[in-house]
Amino acid sequence: MKVVIIEDEWLAQQELMNILAEIDPAIKVVACLKSVTKSVTWLKTHADEYDLLLMDIELSDGQSFEIFEQITIEHPVIFLTAYDEYAIRAFKVNSIDYLLKPIAQQELKNALLKYQKVTKRTTDISLPNLQQLLHSARGIYKDRFMIQIGDTYQSIPVDEIAYFFSDEKTTYAVVHSQQKFLLDQSLNELQTKLDPHQFFRVSRKYIVHIRSIKKVSKYFHSRLKLKLKLAIPEDILISRAKVSAFLEWMDG
Structure with missing residues (x-):
């Protein structure tokens, strides 16, 4: 699994990389990006070089939602943030999960398992199909x-x-x-x-x-x-x- 981390704090980046290594040493972090601008630039030219985005919401030059307004992203996203008020907006894009900081290893592991279930169910990762699968992966809410x-x-x-x-x-x-x-x-x-x-x-x-x-x-x-x-x-x-x-x- 190839992962891109979008996080503006260096210590948070390192912590995520350490947690990922403990969960599965085979996970490869292919890029760490700190801003909306740098993320848009990198993602535009490296769309085929990663599988999953781990994305903080509050970045140094804006919110990561602005990335989706500038480019089309057809890969799943796990949002990592200290703020719970963005959950609704997060699930309107390609979000598999929404984790609150500080990130617990087991919570991130569960989110990665959810990602694996999604990708195993189809080889077609077109945006409409991905969004349909993500909706299913989130599960049925309690009734x-x-x-x-x-x-x-x-x-x-x-x-x-x-x-x-x-x-x-x-x-x-x-x-x-x-x-x-x-x-x-x-x-x-x-x-x-x-x-x-x-x-x-x-x-x-x-x-x-x-x-x-x-x-x-x-x-x-x-x-x-x-x-x-x-x-x-x-x-x-x-x-x-x-x-x-x-x-x-x-x-x-």
Whole structure:
């Protein structure tokens, strides 16, 4: 497997190379690129020299999404970033997976296994076929949760959940009838299992369903204030860094 790393921090590049070597010594890093400009230049002339892109989002001269606006990339991508608000946009391009920094070796290994499953299923790597396979590789998102209530179990369809929230390291699902159910998964874990077209991580504490939103208002310091259809005991504020991604998600 021939890999290109697009990452503007030298230490992060070295860490990725070390992790890849530990996962599989046969993996070859053919290039390390630090910027949008250098990436576009290299990828234009070396399209046949790599199999997979490991791509940070925030680069020294812009965001890596700008690369896709300038050239056509027909190879799978694994995004590596410290920011979770770009997940929706990442899956609109050739993304196999979206990993949050610091990168765990097992998470990267799982993403590489996902890539291998995709490539084994076809010899046609044309862009339409690749995108169809990537969509399939991401798997089917959860459509229900099994909840334990005392000595009994109850299955709750995802569509009945208005939002998830965490409190004192405990995670809850709140349904439209305002019932609250305890979950044994963190919001970070839930975020990978929920359909990103239906759910959005609006803050560290909340993941909301699109249909639970009643009103979005401008707030101080370029933030947004979210009002849900259900009454909640506190304001949900969307940080300035998440505003663009949130509005794009709302727009579909």
